[in-house]
Amino acid sequence: MxxxxxxxxxxxxxxxxxxxxxxxxxxxxxxxxxxxxxxxxxxxxxxxxxxxxxxxxxxxxxxxxxxxxxxxxxxxxxxxxxxxxxxxxxxxxxxxxxxxxxxxxxxxxxxxxxxxxxxxxxSRPALAPILPTLKEHGVVLCDCGANVDCKPLYLMHFAIMASGYAQLMFGIQNPRVGLLNNGVEEHKGNEQTKQAFELLSGSDAINFVGNCEARDILSGNFDVVVADGFNGNIALKSAEGTAEAMLKLIKDGVYSGGLKSKIGALMLKGVFADVKHKMDYNSNGGACFLxxxxxxxxxxxxxxxxxxxxxxxxxxxxxxxxxCKKISEDISKYTETADAVAGSDQ
Amino acid sequence: MxxxxxxxxxxxxxxxxxxxxxxxxxxxxxxxxxxxxxxxxxxxxxxxxxxxxxxxxxxxxxxxxxxxxxxxxxxxxxxxxxxxxxxxxxxxxxxxxxxxxxxxxxxxxxxxxxxxxxxxxxSRPALAPILPTLKEHGVVLCDCGANVDCKPLYLMHFAIMASGYAQLMFGIQNPRVGLLNNGVEEHKGNEQTKQAFELLSGSDAINFVGNCEARDILSGNFDVVVADGFNGNIALKSAEGTAEAMLKLIKDGVYSGGLKSKIGALMLKGVFADVKHKMDYNSNGGACFLxxxxxxxxxxxxxxxxxxxxxxxxxxxxxxxxxCKKISEDISKYTETADAVAGSDQ
Missing domain, CATH: 3.40.718.10 (Isopropylmalate Dehydrogenase)
Incomplete structure (x- = not known):
């Protein structure tokens, strides 16, 4: 190849x-x-x-x-x-x-x-990195920055594409899709996510399991999290910045903590390396443009x-x-259904 | 009192x-x-x-x-x-x-x-927690969930109110205000943040220093970060979730890492407690509703x-x-200026 x-x-x-x-x-x-x-x-x-x-x-x-x-x-x-x-x-x-x-x-x-x-x-191609989770495989976050202003139908397409991607990458049948939102309850969200919730929850094309708070992206309770590119980017970068800040705080603490801390850190070297590697999703591949x-x-x-x-x-x-063939087929199948017609009006 | x-x-x-x-x-x-x-x-x-x-x-x-x-x-x-x-x-x-x-x-x-x-x-009261940073004092993130759909003028008011709050809480004169955005460059953002950037950067009422990527909220390079309540909430919760996930990964690594890891973790107990305390912004007070x-x-x-x-x-x-008096005075002062007139049209 x-x-x-x-x-x-x-x-x-x-x-x-x-x-x-x-x-x-x-x-x-x-x-x-x-x-x-x-x-x-x-x-x-x-x-x-x-x-x-x-x-x-x-x-x-x-x-x-x-x-x-x-x-x-x-x-x-x-x-x-x-x-x-x-x-x-x-x-x-x-x-x-x-x-x-x-x-x-x-x-x-x-x-x-x-x-x-x-x-x-x-409707719009989307950037989809795979983030680490606390469970056995990662989570696809889609979109992460390609589309900053999104209609609900775009998010439906992101969900279909990212589900296909998760099936192939994780070898799972029925990826659990969450909608990035500011609360788990159905009525939560801004105008965009409220409309998207309706569209996603009403469709058989995906396995929609509800809203996902940004706190739960890495929980392993979702295989796919859809978001507009602006919010997805905020969530991704906030996670990156926090991981970096924490490692820095631990490092600073070790340096200023005297000999005992330094020996402790040496003994935990393997653990820190594993955590750093797991959180550094970039080292495990790239983001796919779906x-x-x-x-x-x-x-x-x-x-x-x-x-x-x-x-x-x-x-x-x-x-x-x-x-690409999988996405093409899945999107075609969705477009032929009635719920796509409803979605395209939004 | x-x-x-x-x-x-x-x-x-x-x-x-x-x-x-x-x-x-x-x-x-x-x-x-x-x-x-x-x-x-x-x-x-x-x-x-x-x-x-x-x-x-x-x-x-x-x-x-x-x-x-x-x-x-x-x-x-x-x-x-x-x-x-x-x-x-x-x-x-x-x-x-x-x-x-x-x-x-x-x-x-x-x-x-x-x-x-x-x-x-x-225009809209806003919820403002203080997050930890890598520098000597925290950063005010405003809004964090009170207003999910915001006009640019709301963000201007958040900036003024949070600046007043940062002055009182951190004892600083001229808080550096950033706008939460998906990139640092001027042209970055969705429709809302592009308009907000124009309004914030054109005003003398605050010390606007530019866009803040979510990665940099905890950097200490900003004293105030303004966002609509939806994005502020995403950034906050993504940071919380990541901090929790990292501590869990470290803990799991220590438990599965044998005696050496456990001794190492004991020696680093103080460091971990400090980091946990620093990241747990809730233990240092609450979020003020400005x-x-x-x-x-x-x-x-x-x-x-x-x-x-x-x-x-x-x-x-x-x-x-x-x-409250400070916010009232600062908002009045701003409302009397010409840039507020421009803002209220948006």
Whole structure:
């Protein structure tokens, strides 16, 4: 399977991206990875690190899209950038099944919509990271920033797409869907979530289990949590910031706590490493952009080789299991039902 | 100073409420606390715990408002409830300066608006807890759930009120105000936050320093973060849920990690207790309901005596420093300026 990788996107590009790609082909030698970016620099990384070039090919790209670029404008005008060229290969090479980038989220989303196009029937594609939970598998949070102003029908589509994604990723039959809201009671919410609640709870297309307070996202009581991109982003970043703050407070406490604390911390090193790893959802793969015609995985901007490798293997799995076909079928099925008609009026 | 306490509100009422009130009068014997609730049960708690009754008086109330009651309806119809009677005393006893309740948030807010009334010029009163930060003092998050659908002008008023609150609580001159948003760049946000950004950044009434991502609420880079009640609630609860999940993961790791982990955890007991205490913002007082004519402090539903005592002392401090007068003056001053005219159009 061929996967296109934007070798220049991300804070640690191209080095960590290239090393992650090399790790991925080592893990699965059926993979063919096309690295798009500054050819010489990429080849230098391969050589300097003694990586095998088997399974890796390089396509030169002279330009880079950064976080300072306007996403839509950059996709339109930076035709020689690694990201735009990666999209072009993804769309014109029939064998290319997926694309991975750790670059500007806005540009990856804009490029996905402009170059890859929406799946028929999907109102808005959405960004869906998988967060850790206290139970055996994670939870899909959808949307997380692609759509800041949403109609209730968009949230219904997010629920259908994320349910399909959760089925494939977690191997479960009937993912429990929650609606991110400011209380668990039915009547809770703002205008948007009240309308969305009605639509979600009235549909057989998903297994809607009710409102999810932000406090319960990580509880493991939900497999999917839907939200508009603004609220999903707030919930995600608040969780990230809190996890970071707590680790910092513990670290500061250990440093100022004298020898006893330092020894205690040494003895708990393994526990802290496990917790940090579990909370750092970025290291386990990327966020999938659901609802466009090919598999797009957005890896975190600070991704290191391990997380790039995980994102590539995740993209491969999603392409193998044909997430795009599943979404297309599920959305079609929903659109043909009566409740979709009600939803589209809202 | 006389403070009215709803002795029946909260999961651990009346016992922990009464004990907290007794602790408060012990800490400051100038306090007079009126405990409103089931007289016999309250007096039993005082007797059974050997508390001094000095500074404590009891007003009997036969009924209780619970979380299952509809807030507005309960305030209107449950006239014999401890909360409604507490509001009545607050409004009819001239010496009563503040009210503290750990009961239903919705009912406390409804009662505050219906019984205490808004301060003139305030578009919407707002709930403002103080969250911990990595720096020397906390951050006021306003609004946190009182107003789920907000106009930009409401957020401007939240900024003014919370700035006044931060000045009094933290003893700072010029609180740095951030707008909760999905990115730091000026152009980021949904329709609401884009308009609010314009209004906040164009006003001299506050020290607006820009957008605040949810990741940075606890950073200490802001003294006030304004949000609509829906998003503020999402951010707050996501932070709470993450802090709980992390502590649970650490605990589970220690238990399953054998003797070494258990000894390590024992040696770090003090550090963990400090972190837990710092993250548990509820134990340091309650959330102030800003913008109504008297001081209202909403203590967490699970409040124990320590946190009730802290809420009472906080209410006393706010009444002594006359937060209501400050808000009234600051809002008037703003309303007289030209930028308020622009804001009121939005």
């Amino acid at each position: 061929k996967i296109v990788v934007d070798a220049m996107g991300g804070d640690l590009a191209p080095e960590q991206i290239v090393l992650g790609a090399a790790d991925a082909v080592k893990a699965d030698n059926s993979l063919e990875i096309v690295l798009v970016g500054a050819k010489e620099r990429i080849e230098d990384v391969i050589k300097a690190n003694g990586c095998s070039a088997d399974g890796l090919s390089v396509v030169d790209a002279a330009d880079v899209i950064t976080n300072d670029d306007s996403p839509t404008m950059a996709i339109k005008t930076k035709k020689e950038s690694s990201l735009v060229k990666a999209f072009d290969i993804l769309m014109h090479d029939e064998d290319a099944a997926a694309m991975v980038s750790a670059g500007s989220t806005g540009a990856v989303l804009a490029g996905s919509v402009m170059k890859v196009r929406r799946i028929k029937g999907v 609802g466009v015609g090919k598999v797009i995985v957005k890896s975190h901007g600070a991704s290191k080789r391990k997380s790039i490798c995980a994102s590539i293997l995740q993209a491969q799995e999603l392409a193998q299991k044909d997430i | 006389k403070i009215v306490v709803d002795a029946m509100g909260g999961d651990l009422a009346p016992e922990q409420i009464v004990l907290g009130a007794a602790d408060a009068v012990k800490a400051d014997n100038s306090l007079e606390i009126v405990l409103v609730g089931a007289k016999e049960r309250i007096e039993d708690v005082i007797k059974a715990n050997g508390c001094s009754a000095d500074g404590l008086s009891v007003v009997d109330a036969a009924d209780v408002i619970t979380n299952d009651d509809s807030p507005t309806m309960a305030i209107k119809t449950k006239k014999e409830s401890s909360l409604v009677k507490a509001f009545d005393i607050l409004m009819h006893d001239e010496d009563a300066a503040a009210m503290v309740s750990a009961g239903s948030t919705g009912a406390v807010l409804a009662g505050s608006v219906m019984k205490v009334r808004r301060i003139k010029g305030v 913008g109504v004519g008297k001081v209202i402090v909403k203590s967490h539903g699970a409040s124990k005596r320590k946190s009730i005592c802290a809420s009472i002392l906080q209410a006393q401090e706010l009444a002594q420093k006359d937060i």
